Amino acid sequence: MMRLPSFGYHAPKDVAEVAKILAGEGPDAMIVAGGTDLYPNMKRRHQTPKTLVSLRHVDDLRGVSMNGSVSIGSNETLRSLEQSGELKARLPALHTAVASISTPQLRNMGTIGGNVCLDTRCNYYNQSWEWRRAIDFCMKCDGETCWVAPSSSICWAVNSSDSVPVFIALGATFTLVGPEGERTIPALEMFGEDGIEYLTKRKDEVLTRIDIPDQGSAQSVYRKVRRRGSFDFPVAAVAARVDLDGDEVKDVSIILNAVGPKPVVCTQAQDVLLGNKLTDDLIEEAAKLAARGAKPLDNTDTVSMWRKKVVQVEVKRALVGLR
Ligand SMILES: Cc1cc2nc3c(=O)[nH]c(=O)nc-3n(C[C@H](O)[C@H](O)[C@H](O)COP(=O)(O)OP(=O)(O)OC[C@H]3O[C@@H](n4cnc5c(N)ncnc54)[C@H](O)[C@@H]3O)c2cc1C
Ligand code: SF4
Incomplete structure (x- = not known):
């Protein structure tokens, strides 16, 4: 069984108190809200804060x-x-x-x-301390090498x-x-x-x-790809928002997630859609352009090239649905 390390615990009642405690405790303190991400991470020693500042009793949040x-x-x-x-x-x-x-x-x-x-995720990171020690850890926590991209100066979780x-x-x-x-x-x-x-x-x-902000006449959709339908983190995800003026796109936003450390704004796909009708051909073109922005690596569930392909499919489905 993985056990939590010992830590101090504050239970402030308002935001001002939270800010004061965080300022006083310095970088060794962390906020905990529901603890569903942080506590498992602490058990695996990804994060070992000396003090937790709980938001549980902060009603003004x-x-x-x-x-x-x-x-x-x-x-x-x-x-x-x-x-x-x-x-x-x-x-x-x-x-x-x-x-x-x-x-x-x-x-x-x-x-x-x-x-x-939420902390970023990687197959070489979301493991027990013993597992990670066996590979001499990695750059994100306790180690020096990125096992996904060894020459990379950044982490791709x-x-x-x-x-x-x-x-x-x-x-x-x-x-x-x-x-x-x-x-x-x-x-x-x-x-x-x-x-x-x-x-x-x-x-x-x-x-x-x-x-x-008020969404006016804009419609939006979220599409998540995961292995298990019951529960699972996304291996690719698309959020799309379209505002139509008659048949023409007057505003559009296509955002990918779970394909890199940072959410991806599909600017090329958005540009090609703006001011035009959402025809099948245009949707196909936009979906192709959107998938270019996805650069998944082999560090989550499923195969990276498949995730890139599935982004194109999911963007297309999102736009067809919004049309
Ligand atoms: C089995 C399992 C499956 C999961 N599946 C998914 C999934 O499918 N999709 C998904 O998105 N997530 C998933 N999660 C992750 C997690 O449950 C959710 O992301 C949840 O919303 C985290 O919220 P929390 O309040 O528990 O965060 P905590 O664990 O309390 O905190 C998470 C991080 O946020 C910081 N934090 C929390 N609140 C604040 C705040 N107000 N200001 C500044 N920092 C703050 C904490 O310091 C910590 O670093 C899963 C977790 C588990 C264990
Ligand atoms: S991407 Fe590299 S540095 Fe980041 S968690 Fe994975 S193996 Fe570690």
Whole structure:
């Protein structure tokens, strides 16, 4: 049985207290929300924080408000979002993504903020400490070599969050609170190119809120490829949002995830669609262009070349569905 290392534990009651504790404890402290990602990681010694700052009793990080736009507190559980009929009606792509995350039990505990900040994943990393020691660890944790791309200066562990590509496609912003106050950034800016430093936010910043602008007439969809339909991380994922003016595309966003350390914005595919009719031929062309942006490596389940091919299929299905 894998056991947790010992650690200190704070249970603050509001965001100001969270920020104060994080600033005081320094880099050895980590935030824990539902713990469904962090606790298994701690058991495998990927992360060994001396202190955890729990968001469990921080009520001001909960709540969802839906006017024209939608605002979601970071500590809202995946289960409560999944159960919201209004969210399902207003943002079906987000609802699909949330309902596909892990299992019902884990969605009871897991939060949307934890999903956004989910650690990147790799076959050489998501293993027990003993397994990793047998290969002399790897660059992401305790070692020096990247076993996926030995000459690489960056880690290629994969961003496998289901909600993240949808937030980017919907034009969401993330609000962060830290020692220097509050700041709001576009969702895409939260993510870095390296699977080790996969978040651009500072370690002492807490994600407090996710805001999604009014979607107007735009429609969106989320498509997730995974081995097991019951539960599994994505091996490729597509979030697409299209706003049509009659037959013509007036706005479009296609985001891939689980094909690299950072979500991919398919700019070439978007450009070819803008201002044009969603014909079968154009959708085919856009899907091909989108797949070019996917550069999966052999470090998750299934074969990397198959994942690249399946991206093309899933982008096509997403666009046909939205049409
Ligand atoms: C068996 C299994 C299957 C899973 N399947 C999926 C899946 O299919 N798709 C998927 O996307 N995920 C999956 N997960 C991962 C996880 O369950 C979810 O991503 C969940 O949403 C994580 O939320 P949490 O609140 O439990 O995060 P935690 O484990 O508490 O935290 C995760 C990370 O986020 C940080 N963090 C949490 N909240 C904040 C905040 N407000 N501000 C700043 N940092 C914060 C923590 O410090 C930590 O680094 C799975 C996990 C397991 C164990
Ligand atoms: S991509 Fe390389 S450095 Fe990153 S976790 Fe995998 S083996 Fe380690």
